[in-house]
Amino acid sequence: MTKTQNNEHLSKESFLERISRMYYVLEMSQQEICEQLNIGRSSVARFLSEARERGIVQFQIRSDLDGCRHTDLESQLMKRFKMKDCVIFRSDESGTSFEVLASQYLNSILPTHGSIGLGWGKTLHAVGTQMHLCDPRPGLKVIQLSGGSGAKEELVPAATVIQLWAQSLRCRPILLPAPAIAVNVEVKNSFLQDPSIQEIVSEIKKIDAAVVGIGHTGEDATIITSNLVPGLGSQALSASSVGDLIFHFYNEKGVFSEPSLSSRVVGATPEEFQQIELRIGVAHGVSKKKAIQGALQGQLIHVLITTEETARELLATE
Template sequence: MTIQSVERSSAPDSIKSREALRAAQLYYLQDLTMDAIARELHTSRSSVSRLLSFARETGLVEISIHSPLDLSTRTQHEIRTRHGVTAHVVPVPDRISEVDRLERVAISAARILSGLVDSNMTIGIAWGSTLSAMGRHLLSKKTHNVHLVQLNGAANTRTSGIPYAGEILSRFGLAFGAEPHQFPVPALFDDPETKKALFRERSIRRVLDLQRRTDLAVFGLGSPAAVVPSHVYAGDYFDQADHAILRDEGVVGDVATVFYRADGSDDGIALNARSSGPSLDELRAIPRRLCVVSGLSKLDSLRGALEAGIMTDLVVDEDTARHLVDA
């Protein structure tokens, strides 16, 4: 159980936050009943209930459950032992659609991310279906001097990608009071030389420099076989020749449109020379890297990513995690 403090302000939202914080401290730390809290705060029991709900919804209160007998806890420990990754396994029913499974995982990932974000950070965001789902469930957290930087371009032959990637960045920015920095380049260049030339432009170098100063990267994993289609595979990002490269090179997934094989290798994959995303080496240089994965159809992509060592933290649904450790 963690209860966050709030800064003093005369704004109505801050007054409500202070009242919610006081109610949470009395309820969770001093074990007072709602009736007792209502008497102390000179309000009604229903108002106390609303304040406690507000405290949870806004991240003032974070609740964690730890049990050595829980299957998810044992699975998390197994992933940590095998792969050196801090895992958060999300319980989900066996009979659930892949869309609902993604929503469950996205809700948990959004709350975990809130605990990782702090002031004076630069956060790298790789757009995609998973991050789009996370953006709908983010908790507001008061920070200052936080920068959000888009890790890979989103443009293709049909769209600039700005509305899609921009909406994701905007949601994260609003949640953390952060300044978003878009990356206005193609997801995949037609020619590696064009990429090199554009990356020499000062306006683009400014974003690249921000990416290199990233403290925390947040990303999902793309997969050619995903039931909930990864945006890069469902959109107009590949032509037939590109799809042939994916097949011939044995690509099992990507992170920020950088592709890798089942053994975690990425050398010699021609598409990577044209990708706007950070190389796997550049990604591994980021101190904290939160990866969010949902669905058995992404199991091969997850295994390859773990072999590549591109994550420090993992949020994954229980079924996929169980298959990962059973293998």
């Protein structure tokens, strides 16, 4: 019996376990495995990936945050939604704020060089106040993903978030000196003609990771309370959408649902945002349940950082 025929007699799970042990335990190279099992090297990589997806291979990385994270809930959410990671902080960890814990996790995952894109708002500003706990990253650039709030900066921090994170990480801030949402597409295009803004837009296309808040469509949604779009109300917005990422609104399936509004956003387009290799969403609160679900359903974010209370709400919905 040839090696290939022998592999066919193994159950799929046993076969995946065998390859996984050869690679992770015996430390054989993919080339050695393909030679021993008489399969293509590309097949080895595919089987290893499938083993991780099926849970045959599970990684455990020791961290100072282990005692603060609710791993059972994380596993349940990871199983329900396809994510690279899920971070749920326990509600019984009194004395350590969500913002401190979030900054400690981000310190372990954000790149030290290259660039990261930031959304804005109160959640990211709050986390930013604790980013000084992270390691300095002088080789990193922090880029504003969408324009600012202008005179409303005190109410809805935009540029302040970029400056705060950059100062804490000892890195270079890159601000986008334009409104988040232009009056119309023509006005937006006029902003994009400016050479300095063109340079920032070019930087956005090269971002390695993004950290964003997740907005919702209730009466207290940022876009409504700040009157960024005069006349826009919660009822009209909720009719088509459940949440937004940098003012690109999407429905319960995570499909972008307000193209006319998105076309006026000065900054990363929905397509450019989705091309970023690592997209981290930071959000918590019962009011954001549907918004978070939609973002996860559409795989708009790869990593979710949230609280135990919010995670239980997410899991309560079938």
